[in-house]
Amino acid sequence: MAGQIPMTRNGVERLKEELQQLKSQDRPNIIQAIAEARAQGDLSENAEYDAAKEKQGFIEGRISEIEAKLSNAQIIDPASLNAEGKCVFGATIDLEDLDDEKKVTYQIVGDDEADIKSSKISISSPIARALIGKELGDVVEVETPGGIKSYEIMNVKYI
Numbered sequence: 001m002a003g004q005i006p007m008t009r010n011g012v013e014r015l016k017e018e019l020q021q022l023k024s025q026d027r028p029n030i031i032q033a034i035a036e037a038r039a040q041g042d043l044s045e046n047a048e049y050d051a052a053k054e055k056q057g058f059i060e061g062r063i064s065e066i067e068a069k070l071s072n073a074q075i076i077d078p079a080s081l082n083a084e085g086k087c088v089f090g091a092t093i094d095l096e097d098l099d100d101e102k103k104v105t106y107q108i109v110g111d112d113e114a115d116i117k118s119s120k121i122s123i124s125s126p127i128a129r130a131l132i133g134k135e136l137g138d139v140v141e142v143e144t145p146g147g148i149k150s151y152e153i154m155n156v157k158y159i
Contacts, residue, residue: 005072005110005112006074007069007110007113008075008090008113009076009077011109011113012073013158015066015070018062018070023063023110027056027059028057031056034056037049076090078091080142080158083158085130086135086156087135087153088108089123090158091107092159093106093108093131093155095153096151098150103118103154106127108119108121108122108131109121109123110123111124127142131153134153
C-alpha cells in the first residue's frame with residue numbers, strides 16, 4: 001500500500017465531495033439502470049446492460065480509489081506552514097520568466113489536485129521539483145519540452 005499522500009485541505013474536500021456524489025447519486029442511478037436493462041429480457045444482446053455494468057465497474061473502482069487516497073492523505077494546510085520563505089508543498093510561488101519577463105504564479109499541490117488552468121502544479125512536475133527547497137530571489141532552471149527555462153522566485157506565500 002502507498003505511504004502518506006500529501007494533499008492540501010482543498011484537495012481533500014474536493015475528493016470527499018466527489019465520493020459523496022458517487023455514493024449518493026451515481027451508484028444508485030447505475031443500479032437502477034442495470035435493473036431496467038435486466039427487465040428488458042435477454043442480456044446476451046443488451047447493449048444498455050453491458051454499458052451500465054461497465055459504468056458500474058468504473059464507479060466502484062473510483063470509489064475504492066478515492067477511499068484509499070483519503071485514508072492515506074496527509075493533509076497540509078498551506079496557511080499553517082512556517083517554511084520561512086522556502087518553496088514547499090502547498091506554497092504559492094510568484095515567478096518571473098527571465099527570458100521574456102512574463103510573471104506566473106503556481107501553487108505546488110498533490111498529483112490529484114494538479115490543474116494548470118487553476119495554476120496548480122503537481123509536486124512531481126519538473127518545475128515543482130526544481131522549486132522545492134528554493135527561496136525568494138533564487139533562480140531555478142527547468143527543463144521543458146521547449147528547452148531550459150530560467151525563473152526567478154519573486155514571492156513565496158502560504159495561503
